[in-house]
Amino acid sequence: MTPLDPVDLTRRLIRCPSVTPEEAGALDLLREVLESAGFACNGVDRNGISNLFARWGIKGHARSFGFNGHTDVVPPGDAEGWRFPPFSAEEAEGQIWGRGACDMKSGVAAFVAAAVDFVRETPPDGAVILTITGDEEGDGVDGTRALLDWMRAEGERMAHCLVGEPTCPNRMGEMVKIGRRGSMTAYFTAFGVQGHSAYPHRAKNAAAAIATLVHRLTTTPLDEGTEHFDASTLAVTTIDVGNPASNVIPGRAYATVNIRFNDSHSGKGLTGWLRAQAARVAEENGVEIDLSVKISGESFLTPPGPLSDLVSRAVAAETGVEPELSTTGGTSDARFVKDHCPVVEFGLVGQTMHQTDERVEIAQIHQLKAIYSRILRDYFA
Numbered sequence: 001m002t003p004l005d006p007v008d009l010t011r012r013l014i015r016c017p018s019v020t021p022e023e024a025g026a027l028d029l030l031r032e033v034l035e036s037a038g039f040a041c042n043g044v045d046r047n048g049i050s051n052l053f054a055r056w057g058i059k060g061h062a063r064s065f066g067f068n069g070h071t072d073v074v075p076p077g078d079a080e081g082w083r084f085p086p087f088s089a090e091e092a093e094g095q096i097w098g099r100g101a102c103d104m105k106s107g108v109a110a111f112v113a114a115a116v117d118f119v120r121e122t123p124p125d126g127a128v129i130l131t132i133t134g135d136e137e138g139d140g141v142d143g144t145r146a147l148l149d150w151m152r153a154e155g156e157r158m159a160h161c162l163v164g165e166p167t168c169p170n171r172m173g174e175m176v177k178i179g180r181r182g183s184m185t186a187y188f189t190a191f192g193v194q195g196h197s198a199y200p201h202r203a204k205n206a207a208a209a210i211a212t213l214v215h216r217l218t219t220t221p222l223d224e225g226t227e228h229f230d231a232s233t234l235a236v237t238t239i240d241v242g243n244p245a246s247n248v249i250p251g252r253a254y255a256t257v258n259i260r261f262n263d264s265h266s267g268k269g270l271t272g273w274l275r276a277q278a279a280r281v282a283e284e285n286g287v288e289i290d291l292s293v294k295i296s297g298e299s300f301l302t303p304p305g306p307l308s309d310l311v312s313r314a315v316a317a318e319t320g321v322e323p324e325l326s327t328t329g330g331t332s333d334a335r336f337v338k339d340h341c342p343v344v345e346f347g348l349v350g351q352t353m354h355q356t357d358e359r360v361e362i363a364q365i366h367q368l369k370a371i372y373s374r375i376l377r378d379y380f381a
Helices: 006-014 026-036 101-121 144-154 206-218 267-285 306-319 362-380
Strands: 040-043 051-057 064-070 090-092 095-097 127-133 160-163 175-177 182-191 233-240 252-261 288-297 324-326 343-345 359-361
Touching: 006 026, 006 095, 006 101, 006 362, 026 040, 026 051, 026 101, 026 127, 051 101, 051 144, 064 101, 064 362, 095 101, 095 362, 101 127, 101 359, 101 362, 127 144, 160 362, 175 306, 175 343, 182 206, 182 267, 206 233, 206 252, 206 267, 206 288, 252 267, 267 288, 306 343, 306 362, 359 362
Parallel strands: 064 127, 064 160, 160 343, 175 324
Antiparallel strands: 040 051, 051 127, 090 095, 095 359, 182 252, 182 288, 233 252
C-alpha cells in the first residue's frame, strides 16, 4: 500500500482550527485514518474536551508501545500579523505555515503515519497505542489525564510511551527529554491596616510586607541542581496593591510567584517552605498573609536506560546526531504519563511554537516519521 504521507496529514490537521477546547474536526480526521488501518478507536470525552484512544493489536499485551500527543493549539492572535492565514497550512520556502505546524500537529501526523505504515507492513506481536488529546494547551485536567483514567478503567495499558512534543532547540535530533521539572504557582495575599502615609504608625503596611516576602523568596537559593536537573528557579510574576493614591498606605497587597523545581523537591515540600516564609514575614510586620498554591505537575525522571537508548539510537541513525538526554524546558503531558509507564519525549525543532508565523520544515516531518518508524521496528524486533 502507498505509505501514509505525514506532510499531507499535517496540512489537513492545521486546517482544523482546533484552538483549545475546540476539536474542530482534527480528532475525527485522525480517527478515520486510524480506523481504516485497523486500529480500534474510542472517543474519550470529558467535560466538553475531546480525546482519542487508538490501539492496534492485543489489549493489555506486555509489549505495548504508545505515542502521546495533542491536536489542540493556542490562539493565533492577530491574524493580520501572519504572513499566511494561520489555519491555511500554506507551503512556502520548504515549510508548512500555520498554527500548530510545530506544536504539534506535525508530530502527531508523523507518529500516526509511522504507526499506520508499521502495522500494515509488519504486524507486530503486541500492541501499538496512540493517545491524542485536545486539552494539552489548556488546563490539562480533561485531556491526557482523562485518557489515562479511561485506560485504567478499561484495562488498557502502555508498557512504554513516547511523547511527540518538540524537543530540539536548534537542530533536528539534538535532544531527547527524559524528565521534566515540576511547576507550581503560589498566590500570596497580605492583609494589613490601611492608613495615611503621614501617619505610618497608625497603619500596617501590606505592601511593605509583600515586598519583604518577595525579597526573601527571590534571594534564597532553592538548591544547586541534581545529577540530571539544573537548579530550581523561583520567579516573581506579579506584585499588586491596586492603590492609585500616593498618600495612602495600602491595607492589602498581592504577589504571585512561579517555581520550576527539580527532583530534590516535591510540591508539598515547597508549599510548606512557602507557608513558613510567609508566616515569618507576617509576624515581623504585624500583618496576615494568606497563601494558595496550584501545583501543575511534580518533577519526574525516567532514568537513562532501555527506553532512552532505543529512542537515541533511532535518532542517531536517522539524523547522524547523538542526542543529549535532557530535563530542561517547561511541562508537558509526560508529567501525567509517567504515573502510567516509563516515558520519554522526542520531536521536532521547537523554535516557532506559539509564535506568529509558526511553521515547520517539510524535510523534518519526513525525518520525524522515519525516526518513529525505526523506533517501532526496533522495539518489536
